[in-house]
Amino acid sequence: MNGLRVPILTRAYNERASSPSKARSVRERPSRKAAVSPFDENVLVFDTETTADVEQRLLFGTYRLYRERALVEEGVFYADDLTRADRARIRRWAIARGVACCSQRSFYWEHVLHIGQDGGLLVALNAPFDLATIMPIARPAGKRKQKGRFLGGFTLNTEWTGRDGSPKRLKHPLSVKRLNAHSSIFDIGPSGRALDVRTLYWALTNQSGSLATIADALETEHRKTSLEAYGAISDEALDYARNDTLVTAECLWKLAQEYERHPIALHPADAVSPAAIAKAYYVAMGISPLRDRFAGFPSDVAGAAFSAYYGGRVEARIVRQPVPIVKLDALSMYPTIFVLLGLWPFVIAEAIEPVEATEAVRTLLDTITYEALLDPARWKDLCAIVEIEPDGDLLPVRTTYAADCTGSSGRAPNIGLNQLHAPGERLWYALPDLVVAKLSGKAPRVLRAIRFQAGAPLKTLVEVALRGAMPVRPGDDMARLTIELRKTVASDLRLSDDERQRLDSFLKVLANSGFYGIFSQVTRDVRNGYDATYTAALAKWRTSVVERAQRMYDERMATEAPYWDALDGCGGEDHARYALRCAPETLEERGRV
Amino acid sequence: MGKCRVSSRADLAYARQHARKRFGSAACAECGQGDELTLQEFEGRVLCRRCTLLAQGLAPTEDDHPFGKRNSPRTRAMDADDHALVTALQGYWPRATQRNKHGSTMLTIAAGLRRLGNLLALLREHIDTLLSEVERMARWLERAHAYLERKLGPAWERDVPMDEDP
Numbered sequence: 001m002n003g004l005r006v007p008i009l010t011r012a013y014n015e016r017a018s019s020p021s022k023a024r025s026v027r028e029r030p031s032r033k034a035a036v037s038p039f040d041e042n043v044l045v046f047d048t049e050t051t052a053d054v055e056q057r058l059l060f061g062t063y064r065l066y067r068e069r070a071l072v073e074e075g076v077f078y079a080d081d082l083t084r085a086d087r088a089r090i091r092r093w094a095i096a097r098g099v100a101c102c103s104q105r106s107f108y109w110e111h112v113l114h115i116g117q118d119g120g121l122l123v124a125l126n127a128p129f130d131l132a133t134i135m136p137i138a139r140p141a142g143k144r145k146q147k148g149r150f151l152g153g154f155t156l157n158t159e160w161t162g163r164d165g166s167p168k169r170l171k172h173p174l175s176v177k178r179l180n181a182h183s184s185i186f187d188i189g190p191s192g193r194a195l196d197v198r199t200l201y202w203a204l205t206n207q208s209g210s211l212a213t214i215a216d217a218l219e220t221e222h223r224k225t226s227l228e229a230y231g232a233i234s235d236e237a238l239d240y241a242r243n244d245t246l247v248t249a250e251c252l253w254k255l256a257q258e259y260e261r262h263p264i265a266l267h268p269a270d271a272v273s274p275a276a277i278a279k280a281y282y283v284a285m286g287i288s289p290l291r292d293r294f295a296g297f298p299s300d301v302a303g304a305a306f307s308a309y310y311g312g313r314v315e316a317r318i319v320r321q322p323v324p325i326v327k328l329d330a331l332s333m334y335p336t337i338f339v340l341l342g343l344w345p346f347v348i349a350e351a352i353e354p355v356e357a358t359e360a361v362r363t364l365l366d367t368i369t370y371e372a373l374l375d376p377a378r379w380k381d382l383c384a385i386v387e388i389e390p391d392g393d394l395l396p397v398r399t400t401y402a403a404d405c406t407g408s409s410g411r412a413p414n415i416g417l418n419q420l421h422a423p424g425e426r427l428w429y430a431l432p433d434l435v436v437a438k439l440s441g442k443a444p445r446v447l448r449a450i451r452f453q454a455g456a457p458l459k460t461l462v463e464v465a466l467r468g469a470m471p472v473r474p475g476d477d478m479a480r481l482t483i484e485l486r487k488t489v490a491s492d493l494r495l496s497d498d499e500r501q502r503l504d505s506f507l508k509v510l511a512n513s514g515f516y517g518i519f520s521q522v523t524r525d526v527r528n529g530y531d532a533t534y535t536a537a538l539a540k541w542r543t544s545v546v547e548r549a550q551r552m553y554d555e556r557m558a559t560e561a562p563y564w565d566a567l568d569g570c571g572g573e574d575h576a577r578y579a580l581r582c583a584p585e586t587l588e589e590r591g592r593v
Numbered sequence: 594m595g596k597c598r599v600s601s602r603a604d605l606a607y608a609r610q611h612a613r614k615r616f617g618s619a620a621c622a623e624c625g626q627g628d629e630l631t632l633q634e635f636e637g638r639v640l641c642r643r644c645t646l647l648a649q650g651l652a653p654t655e656d657d658h659p660f661g662k663r664n665s666p667r668t669r670a671m672d673a674d675d676h677a678l679v680t681a682l683q684g685y686w687p688r689a690t691q692r693n694k695h696g697s698t699m700l701t702i703a704a705g706l707r708r709l710g711n712l713l714a715l716l717r718e719h720i721d722t723l724l725s726e727v728e729r730m731a732r733w734l735e736r737a738h739a740y741l742e743r744k745l746g747p748a749w750e751r752d753v754p755m756d757e758d759p
Contacts, residue, residue: 067609070721073600119613
């Protein structure tokens, strides 16, 4: 037999050590306290301006404090290490503009600390960068921080000299951890929350943006301006920064207006993705997470289902040869498949029963044709998982497609469609994958098949209005309704263009985030720490980042400050490491890369 | 807990947020007073300071030390709710000004200025509220006048019996 010999990787199902009721996120539960909108509490919007070098040290920042959405105070804060002349310059500017003025440390003690301790929102655009700028001492977060929730992230601290002359640091520093390019989690104190305007914008629109593009999209009253020279202290730079904070605040209030249309009990700081909003809608509708409902579901069947999951993939079947093409676009592909397979009843079922269906699936595979699949009614028959012995069947294969194919190159595994031979091995696949194999060659040899039967709908289901306007009743198929509503909204002449566009955007985001990814979400449990392989990879990454940062810094200092090497002994490594971590997004935003 | 020294308005915002942690968005069960800084628990109910005193059969006023107890023994009677507000704000003065360990006249004067700042901040809140209401009422009068003029003619005011009591 010709072919590559490769190790195959499959997903596995881990049984939870703790009980399902504990696993449910507390933040998803509706608050029992009298509903005060988080936007009506103290909201502190701030922005920072830094030096233009690789270190990106704080020069100054501007802030706006709101309470019940009314501006209470506007101010500027200067870096603790500025010269007296620079501080005086900033104070003069503040007096001329009629705004408050304080030091970086005062800004923390007199504003940020209160937000963290007593409640409120700390708001910025690209918040990890701004927080790291005002709290420049970064250390990797340990396992003890919120039971490992911030592992892979950083604690942020500040330092000052105590009355006894000794250096002092906060006992409870802030924490931040990047989840992905769009969102991060923060810990700023027991009661306050940090909110990144860019994250909230992404969660509501599924689009990323900079301050300029977000402000344009939201049509704020003020827009971002430009500056001739960054990294210096001047009246122009201070006015520019003040405007940036104003624009950030206006973006926040526009997003708040949009966010509050959604009848969900999700704190806006927890809206870290479109999927988070979709999940919050499920909670609002009375749909509890599947893993909490199906405690008695057979784990071997759950394991089989997990290992049958291969996810979405893109591939070309004919390569390196020009061929004619036809452009084909599917309307809401994932939600459409979701509806065709009839999966909504499983989402709202009180229980799901696995049903043996080996003979029925064998017959289906033997008789299925392309033409039969054009009948939507046949799709519901495809909802099954099947155990096969691969024998040259065209199947998705997850492996490390490296040059030596031994899996030791360190590359991440990928999925490709291949003719798979695995004599004596038994693998589970979703039935649609086997239909593809049959239509591409031959029907695989079926050893066992399981279909699923959805029980009666949950008794906890309640009506909810999408974006406060479009009702979803307990008996409705929410996936089908979301797709159909998009068509209805597009032709509804009672709506203004603006409202139509916003409704369509929301429905599109809900459809794409609510009916696929959240059902296959895997959340790493870091309470026991990372495994050795990941820890080693993380250490290697950190070393390379630090080395690169140090090299860049040395090159710069060799030309600009040949005698400056004291930073090595003052935590420059920390600054460089974290600055480099956050720099790419910020530099890109500012058009400097 | 860090204390605010930036401005009275910011102090008020942070003081109210701190107070809100106790009773959320509750209001006085008797008079509806909603300012978090005036609320307290009395016999299982949330009441403002004023209503708490009245419930105990006492006058709704308290003796206020305008310069702070440690700066000057002078007092004046003040509405209990107003006293609760200024007392909360006084807690945000710099510690040295509050304690004034050595009886410094300069710090006493500073305390007086801080109290003045606090009062102006509270007054500004009232002014802001009144301002929006005043303008709203002016608009209402103008619209009502336009309506009556359409219905009764431009000289309708001449027919209003101004000598009679309503």
